[in-house]
Amino acid sequence: MTAKPLYLDHAATTPLLPEARVALLDGFARWANPSSPHAHGRAARAALEDARDRIKAALGWTGELIFTSGASEALALAISRCAKPLGAVSAVEHEAVLRLVGQAPHWPVAPGSGLVEGVGEGVEGLVGIQHVNNETGVIQPLDRLAGELRAAGGWLLADCAQSAGKLVLPDADMIAISAHKFGGPIGTGALLVRDWAMLRPTGGQERGYRAGTENLPGALAMAAALEAGSGWLADAIKLRGQLEARLAEAGAGIVAAETHRLATIGAYRMPGRAAQAQLIRLDGMGIAVSAGSACSSGSLKSSHVLTAMQQDGAGEVIRVSLGRETTADDIDRFVAAWKEVAAR
Amino acid sequence: MIYLDNQATTPLAPEAREAMLPWLAGPESSGFANPHSAHRPGRIAAAAVEIAREKVAALLPPGGRVVFTSGATEALNLAILGCGAGRIAISAIEHAAVSEPALHRDPAACVLPVDEAGLVDGEAPLPDGIGLVCVMQVNNEIGTVQPVERLAARARAAGALFLCDAVQGAGKLAPPEGADMIAVSAHKLYGPKGIGALWLRDGLDLEPLMRGGGQEGGLRSGTLSPALCAGFGAAAELALRRQTEDEAHLRALWDAARAALPGFRLNGSADQRWPGNLNMRRDGLDVARLMSDLRTIAFSAGSACASGSGKPSHVLRAIGLSDKKARSSIRLGFGRYTRMSEVLEACTQISAAADAQQEFGVSGYD
Numbered sequence: 088m089t090a091k092p093l094y095l096d097h098a099a100t101t102p103l104l105p106e107a108r109v110a111l112l113d114g115f116a117r118w119a120n121p122s123s124p125h126a127h128g129r130a131a132r133a134a135l136e137d138a139r140d141r142i143k144a145a146l147g148w149t150g151e152l153i154f155t156s157g158a159s160e161a162l163a164l165a166i167s168r169c170a171k172p173l174g175a176v177s178a179v180e181h182e183a184v185l186r187l188v189g190q191a192p193h194w195p196v197a198p199g200s201g202l203v204e205g206v207g208e209g210v211e212g213l214v215g216i217q218h219v220n221n222e223t224g225v226i227q228p229l230d231r232l233a234g235e236l237r238a239a240g241g242w243l244l245a246d247c248a249q250s251a252g253k254l255v256l257p258d259a260d261m262i263a264i265s266a267h268k269f270g271g272p273i274g275t276g277a278l279l280v281r282d283w284a285m286l287r288p289t290g291g292q293e294r295g296y297r298a299g300t301e302n303l304p305g306a307l308a309m310a311a312a313l314e315a316g317s318g319w320l321a322d323a324i325k326l327r328g329q330l331e332a333r334l335a336e337a338g339a340g341i342v343a344a345e346t347h348r349l350a351t352i353g354a355y356r357m358p359g360r361a362a363q364a365q366l367i368r369l370d371g372m373g374i375a376v377s378a379g380s381a382c383s384s385g386s387l388k389s390s391h392v393l394t395a396m397q398q399d400g401a402g403e404v405i406r407v408s409l410g411r412e413t414t415a416d417d418i419d420r421f422v423a424a425w426k427e428v429a430a431r
Numbered sequence: 432m433i434y435l436d437n438q439a440t441t442p443l444a445p446e447a448r449e450a451m452l453p454w455l456a457g458p459e460s461s462g463f464a465n466p467h468s469a470h471r472p473g474r475i476a477a478a479a480v481e482i483a484r485e486k487v488a489a490l491l492p493p494g495g496r497v498v499f500t501s502g503a504t505e506a507l508n509l510a511i512l513g514c515g516a517g518r519i520a521i522s523a524i525e526h527a528a529v530s531e532p533a534l535h536r537d538p539a540a541c542v543l544p545v546d547e548a549g550l551v552d553g554e555a556p557l558p559d560g561i562g563l564v565c566v567m568q569v570n571n572e573i574g575t576v577q578p579v580e581r582l583a584a585r586a587r588a589a590g591a592l593f594l595c596d597a598v599q600g601a602g603k604l605a606p607p608e609g610a611d612m613i614a615v616s617a618h619k620l621y622g623p624k625g626i627g628a629l630w631l632r633d634g635l636d637l638e639p640l641m642r643g644g645g646q647e648g649g650l651r652s653g654t655l656s657p658a659l660c661a662g663f664g665a666a667a668e669l670a671l672r673r674q675t676e677d678e679a680h681l682r683a684l685w686d687a688a689r690a691a692l693p694g695f696r697l698n699g700s701a702d703q704r705w706p707g708n709l710n711m712r713r714d715g716l717d718v719a720r721l722m723s724d725l726r727t728i729a730f731s732a733g734s735a736c737a738s739g740s741g742k743p744s745h746v747l748r749a750i751g752l753s754d755k756k757a758r759s760s761i762r763l764g765f766g767r768y769t770r771m772s773e774v775l776e777a778c779t780q781i782s783a784a785a786d787a788q789q790e791f792g793v794s795g796y797d
Contacts, residue, residue, distance in 0.1 A: 092461050094472060100465035100654065102458040111455060115448055115623070120439040125722065125729035127434060156501030156625065159643040159653035183643030183652060265654075272455070273465075273656035274501065274625045290531050291504065298528060299504035300440060300618060302625035366469065375470035412458040 090373035093417055097410035098221055098249060098352050099377060103308070104270035104411075110311035111272055114304025121301045122292060131303050138306040142277065145313035146256055146264075150281040153293045154306055158248040158265035159183040161278035164297065165244050165261045166213070168287045174212020174241055177203045177227070178395040181246055184215045185391070198397035200346045201225040203232060210239040217246040218257050222379050222392045222406055224352030225343050226250070229257035242285065248276075249349060253317050260285060266305065270411070271312035275305030319411045324350040326409060326418050331355075333422045338429060342398055351409045354393070356400050357429050365405050368428045374421060377406050433773045435730045437707055437766030438571050438599060443662070444621035444767075450665035451623065454479060454658035466655050467646055476657045483657075483664030490667050491613055491630040492606050498629045498647045499655055499663075503598045503616035504528040505640070506629035509651065510594050510612040512536060513637030516562030520591075522551045522577065523749040529565050529596050549573045549699035549750045553581035561591040568600035568607050572746040572762060573699030574708025576604065583609030592635075598627075602670030603678065603705060611635055617659070621767060622666030626659040677767050681706040684765040684774045691778035694785065698747060698760055712752070712760040716785055721761065724784045728777045731762045 103111070114134075119127035121135045139152050155161045162183045166173055176184055178193040179201060192208040194216075201223055203216055214236055219226050233243045245259035252269030256262055260281045267273040280286055283294070291298025327350050331341050340356035357365055362378035369376055379390045393401035407421065434442070454476070456462035464472035466480045480499075488497045500506045511519070511532040519533045520541040533540050543555045543566065551566055564586035566577050579595050586593040592611040600607075601615040612635070616627040631637070631650075643652030670677070685706040689697070695711035718732045732744075747757035761781070765774065 092472060094458070094461065094464070096465070096468060096470065096473075099468045099473070100463065102463040103455050105457060108455055108457070112448075115443045118440060118442045118618075118624075119434070119729065120436070123436055123439045123729070123731060125436060125731065126726050127432060127436070127729045128439070156505070157653045159641050160501065160505075162643070163641040181643065182645065183641075186642035186645075186652070267465075267654060267656075272658065273654050274659050289535070291527065298508075298531070299502045300616075300624055302501075304623070305625050370470045373471070375464070375468065375472050377468060377470065410458070 093374045093420055095407045095409065095413065095417070095421060096375045096377050098268070098406065098408035100267045100273060101270055101410045102412070103272060104312050104315050106315050107271050107308040107312040111304045111308040114307040117303060121303055135301055135303050135306055138303070138310040141310040142306075142313055145310070146251065146279070148256060148262070148279050150279055151283055153278045153280065153296045154301060155276045155278055155297060156274055156302075157267075157276035158246065158263045161263035161276050162215075162244075162246060163187060164278050165263065165280075165286070166215070168289065169213045169242070169244075169261070170285050170287060171213045171242055174209030174214050175207060176215040177217065179220055179392045180215055180217055181221055181248065184217075184246060188215070196395050199343065201343045201392070201396040202346060203227055206232065206235045206239060206241070210236055210241045213242050213244055215244040215246065217249070218254065219247070219249040219349045219352070220392060221249050221352070222390055223343050223354045223396070224348035226254070226347045226349060229259060233258045249352065252313050253320060253349060253351065266309040266312060269312055270315060271309040272305050275302055275309050277309070320350055323409050323413065326413060326415060327351070327353060329415070330407070330418045330422065334425060337422070337426050339425070340400065342393070342404060343396070352406065353408070354404050354406050356398075356404045357425070358400060358403060360403055360429065362403055362405050365428055369424055372424050374424055378404065379406065433728045433777045435728060435763045435765065435769065435774070435777055437764035437769070438619070438762065439731060439764065440618050440624070441621045441766050442768055443623060444666050444669055446669050447622050447662040447666040451658040451662040454656075454661050462657075466657055467644060479657045480655055480660045483660035486664035486668045487615070487628055488630075489671055490601050490606060490615065492608060492610070495630050495632045498631060498650050499660060500627050500629055500651055501625060502618075502627040503596065503614045506614035506627050507594070507596060508532045509629055509637060509640050510614060511563065511565065512640060514563055514592055514594075514612070514635075515638065516592060518558060518561045519563045519565065520557055520561055521565045522567065524549065524551075524570050524572070524746045525565060525567055526571055526596060526598070529567070529594075533565060545749050547751050548703065549575035549746070550703055551577050551582065553578035553585070557585060557589045557591065561586070561589050563592045563594060565594045565596065567596040567598075568604065569705045570699070570746060571599050572744055573710045573750070574599075574705040575699045576600070576703045576705060579607040580609055583607060599705065602667055603674065603707070617663035617666055620666050620670045623659050623662040626656070626663045628663070673767070678706065680767065681765050684769060684771060685709055687771060688763060688765075688774050688778050691775060692782055694782070698752070699750060707765050709763040709765070710760060712756055713785055714756070714759060715789060716759040717788060718759060718761055720788065721781070721784055725780055728780060730764070730777070732760065
């Protein structure tokens, strides 16, 4: 008998919200090319611009918004076409940033807390620091860092893939977001940019900043997902508190326990048990969690994030990420399973 | 509303929409997982992506692999910027998604001319030291079918790679033989927007544009959408199954429209042409006015991307039309779901509106 699946990997992707599905299906019916000048095309264009305005309003963003295929593309666009050279990145960025940065300095994070403590070399360029870490949930103090950066003449690029739709966006100059992390569809993201002059255009759609036929259904669904709001996070905070109290009691190490973290992402160490072994056991019990990011799953490399934080037993840490529909029963079931894996 | 702009985009096939729905599920099912996750729902999503990949691969030649992208523009950029070629040759009628990255990489790119029929000469000289030749399979504005097999063979003989933009031909014609890279787009073959693919001949490697999680063999980072992949796969499968039937339908529409608009002259070859495209001109016609007169018919005066720019078409200029003649040209794009009655109705209206313009005196014969 297979147990009912329990999905606790919402940081990898989270289910499409019903509101977003309705918007997506509506978008499929409005299939004209938004760049066509005929009435169908103009209607699609109007819907696209409306979606753009709604997304900006929901995010409280007053700058510009460029639709992309996701956060990876948004980050690549920002880094490759910024009017300033890349100055630095934090050591705990997602691979979508780290693999683009070449020789740029990596700012360290404090052991244990995982926080970037201050600005460093390269501060006068574009500096990439994520808002919320995808493996640990650690929230970087971006509003303070942005002030220090700007004082030195730099610009902040914030990877907000994990925080958009959950937290108020940071005071950054460019922000990358991904719809499928907040209940929108996979395949849609955006780069928010304070001012067009911060980027070099290349021609094509999106005012010359992103060529390719616009994905109107994706944009409509992204807007609908953001408008669904984040009221559920209050419950997630309580559930996460219960989860961590019980895991700690059972002997788990809570990564960055004392740091301000997003309520939906936590990283937990099971001393003496390799993360891959934990994952396989839990998967067999129908529980979907991960070790690090989805992209790196399956690889046996230890996490660069945990290494940068000087986390003990980095190879024994798994990520548990909660979603809108996670219940207290789910937490009970996970804790019981965790204890069972720990016991033998 | 009569939609005659199927080169700009095509309606989503019901079959493609249906194939996407299981992957747009909520928490009640596991059809939402990240296909790069190692757990069971992730592996199920990954399997859906691989099934879709096989269906898309069926549109393309054997001996290569399919890399999913966000669309043809990204696929073409990845091919051109990632293949390492320094000297590039492109045809004079390539889409901006080819010409812009090609000119970015090689500002002195060699431009292969086309003749009055809109065909690239298969024997056109290729410059020494050429690294990449890019010629589209079917032109998006005038529908001409290019001699890509011959050009691919010549590129190879010259030691160059051959990239074919098959956006308008994929699923409609047999894939170009001998190409090293082929770009396709789902939304031009009745699939969803937001997904395309680059086919790469086995053994060829590229420098990625987007780095990160290392998906698609490291060639294209970013979470893949199982829904978009499944929709693309279903659309590809359907296109292949209906290829003969679809083409016969378009041929009938093309013949009917051509007969119903006797005052118009054809732009581009009549026989080396995809019948989904009818691009014509009528001397003195004010196309902007025609479009505003005929608000219930969706047609175009060139590519969607260039519409509204006010610039005359580079394709029509390349086949030797003056700016004035180019500006008196219209593009009718037929598709699988276009009905004969719609085409006849549209032609009646276009004909009447064009006659009225001339009756009430519009200057501009040239």
